[in-house]
Amino acid sequence: MSRKQFISKLSYHLSALNIEERREIISFYEDRFNNAVYEGKTDEDIISELETPEEIARNVLSEYGIQKRVKEQRVEPTSILGILFFDLFITSWLLPVLVTVTGALTMSWFSYFATFSVFFNFGFGTALAAFILSTAVFAVYLVFILYLIAVVIKLVLFLFTWHVRVFTGNKNINLIDRLESFNLFDELKKIKITHKLLGIIALTGVVVAVASVGIWRTVAKPTELINGTIETHEFEVSDLENYSLSTLLSNAAVDVEYGTSDKVVVTFNNYDEAEITYTELTNGLDIEDKTRYEFWDNVSGMDFIISLLNNDLVFNPSHMTIEVPVGIEFAELEIHTDNGEIDVEGMNATILDISTANGTLSLTGVEADSIKSVTVNGEITFDDVFAGTVFIESVNGEIELNDINTASIDGARLDITLVNGEITVSDAYFKRVDIENVNGNVSYFNTDRSYIAESVQLETVNGKESSNVGY
Amino acid sequence: MGAQLKKGVLDLCVLNIVLKEDSYGYDIYQNINSDLEISESTIYPILRKLVKEGYCETYLKESNEGPPRKYFKITKLGQTKLEVLRSEWNSFIHTVNNMLGSEA
Numbered sequence: 001m002s003r004k005q006f007i008s009k010l011s012y013h014l015s016a017l018n019i020e021e022r023r024e025i026i027s028f029y030e031d032r033f034n035n036a037v038y039e040g041k042t043d044e045d046i047i048s049e050l051e052t053p054e055e056i057a058r059n060v061l062s063e064y065g066i067q068k069r070v071k072e073q074r075v076e077p078t079s080i081l082g083i084l085f086f087d088l089f090i091t092s093w094l095l096p097v098l099v100t101v102t103g104a105l106t107m108s109w110f111s112y113f114a115t116f117s118v119f120f121n122f123g124f125g126t127a128l129a130a131f132i133l134s135t136a137v138f139a140v141y142l143v144f145i146l147y148l149i150a151v152v153i154k155l156v157l158f159l160f161t162w163h164v165r166v167f168t169g170n171k172n173i174n175l176i177d178r179l180e181s182f183n184l185f186d187e188l189k190k191i192k193i194t195h196k197l198l199g200i201i202a203l204t205g206v207v208v209a210v211a212s213v214g215i216w217r218t219v220a221k222p223t224e225l226i227n228g229t230i231e232t233h234e235f236e237v238s239d240l241e242n243y244s245l246s247t248l249l250s251n252a253a254v255d256v257e258y259g260t261s262d263k264v265v266v267t268f269n270n271y272d273e274a275e276i277t278y279t280e281l282t283n284g285l286d287i288e289d290k291t292r293y294e295f296w297d298n299v300s301g302m303d304f305i306i307s308l309l310n311n312d313l314v315f316n317p318s319h320m321t322i323e324v325p326v327g328i329e330f331a332e333l334e335i336h337t338d339n340g341e342i343d344v345e346g347m348n349a350t351i352l353d354i355s356t357a358n359g360t361l362s363l364t365g366v367e368a369d370s371i372k373s374v375t376v377n378g379e380i381t382f383d384d385v386f387a388g389t390v391f392i393e394s395v396n397g398e399i400e401l402n403d404i405n406t407a408s409i410d411g412a413r414l415d416i417t418l419v420n421g422e423i424t425v426s427d428a429y430f431k432r433v434d435i436e437n438v439n440g441n442v443s444y445f446n447t448d449r450s451y452i453a454e455s456v457q458l459e460t461v462n463g464k465e466s467s468n469v470g471y
Numbered sequence: 472m473g474a475q476l477k478k479g480v481l482d483l484c485v486l487n488i489v490l491k492e493d494s495y496g497y498d499i500y501q502n503i504n505s506d507l508e509i510s511e512s513t514i515y516p517i518l519r520k521l522v523k524e525g526y527c528e529t530y531l532k533e534s535n536e537g538p539p540r541k542y543f544k545i546t547k548l549g550q551t552k553l554e555v556l557r558s559e560w561n562s563f564i565h566t567v568n569n570m571l572g573s574e575a
Contacts (some may be wrong), residue, residue: 021519024519025515025516025519027541028496028497028515028518030542031495031497032497032539033537034538035497035534035537035538035540037537038536039536050511051510051511051512055510055512056512057512059510059512059513059516060512060515060516063516063517063520064516223568227557237560354481378563
């Protein structure tokens with residue numbers, strides 16, 4: 001019997017003990033062998049000095065108060081048929097999924113530099129800011145991945161050792177021990193990477209990431225130019241009346257306001273700093289790269305469409321300002337952006353249609369026959385608006401209307417629909433008012449209490465309706 | 472001396488040995504075995520138990536011949552325990568002697 005066989009046998013006979021205890025006991029015998037050489041003894045000499053593994057185990061177990069029989073309990077009770085069924089229905093998909101997902105997530109960590117450059121190219125402040133944010137994010141991600149890998153390794157080893165147990169009993173107890181006691185974090189500890197350190201890394205990462213995004217958001221409001229160029233385009237306006245203007249923007253905040261020039265002036269941040277070539281037409285621009293943005297005039301020569309598509313996505317949504325000559329009267333003013341605020345000040349239009357998916361809408365000093373204002377996530381604010389019919393729709397956000405005076409117009413009508421948020425309407429003089437909300441209060445108060453509407457309908461499912469308007 | 476009788480006093484003997492001098496497993500065994508014949512495999516679980524209960528501590532010590540050995544060192548708690556065991560032992564042999572004496 002060799003030393004290895006001796007230890008292996010001993011380990012097998014001690015299998016009723018847990019790993020730690022078993023290791024401690026075996027370590028005494030390993031010490032004996034290790035020191036044998038220095039006493040001029042061979043392994044065989046030591047083995048002959050020692051009791052047999054069976055005897056040792058019996059003595060040791062009795063010291064632990066364990067009868068020999070107990071060790072059989074360490075053999076898994078699962079039958080081979082059971083384990084085969086488990087493999088067929090669970091392991092067959094669980095194992096590949098775990099390994100693939102973990103592998104994919106781990107590999108994706110290496111996209112650090114790609115992410116950094118994405119942040120940078122999309123103009124997250126400066127290169128330094130982009131570097132700090134991506135580093136922080138990836139520090140947190142690394143910690144997450146390490147824990148994930150540790151858990152998956154444990155699980156895979158468990159499955160494996162379970163199979164070894166069921167198929168070979170305790171014959172391979174040493175292998176099973178070694179596999180079962182493997183812990184990624186024990187290995188990491190050897191190179192001074194402890195749970196505490198990882199916790200600190202993750203926490204620091206989260207704090208730095210949140211802080212840098214916070215700082216970026218306060219410092220880099222979309223209205224300010226960070227690292228793009230400001231482009232200005234001017235368009236002659238031949239007729240101040242019956243002009244139509246519409247925008248089709250993917251990620252830009254829009255301000256529509258009166259300017260000092262007698263032209264329509266469109267200014268916006270071009271973060272992409274790309275060279276744009278365009279040809280000037282009578283009433284607009286034709287820009288070659290139409291996927292990015294384009295200006296053109298329609299057949300009549302009176303309409304004016306601005307579109308700015310696929311521009312900078314998340315970090316630096318462009319900010320566009322459309323200044324129009326004082327006195328211009330739009331037949332139709334249609335302002336649409338997918339993500340961004342819309343701010344309309346002092347316009348005069350027959351039809352005013354403003355919509356965004358994510359962003360607040362604000363109208364001040366606007367005069368229109370009909371106003372349609374739609375957002376999904378964002379506040380809607382009307383102040384000093386004169387309109388015949390007003391249609392407002394939002395899902396999440398507050399709606400606040402103040403000073404809307406159209407009492408004189410026949411059929412003047414206010415329609416508001418909201419799901420989550422407060423609706424506050426004050427001094428809105430319409431013939432018919434219809435306000436619907438689901439979660440949130442609805443309030444409608446007029447200063448002029450003598451005003452009687454034709455009909456006022458306030459409705460909310462979870463909230464309070466309050467009004468002093470008679471009808 | 473019967474095996475059961477021996478076992479009862481092994482804790483006492485081991486603690487007494489490591490009180491005098493820090494020692495390693497095989498050495499402790501040989502020390503006891505020279506006076507009281509016991510099997511090696513009985514001593515090791517006791518050493519392990521004493522460490523687990525906090526009566527002993529271990530540390531690795533380089534030796535002149537051979538790899539570092541695990542040395543056992545008595546703790547404060549172990550010293551108190553030793554005193555308790557010692558007085559228990561004294562009162563035990565006193566009682567037994569009395570019984571035997573009165574019978575004789």
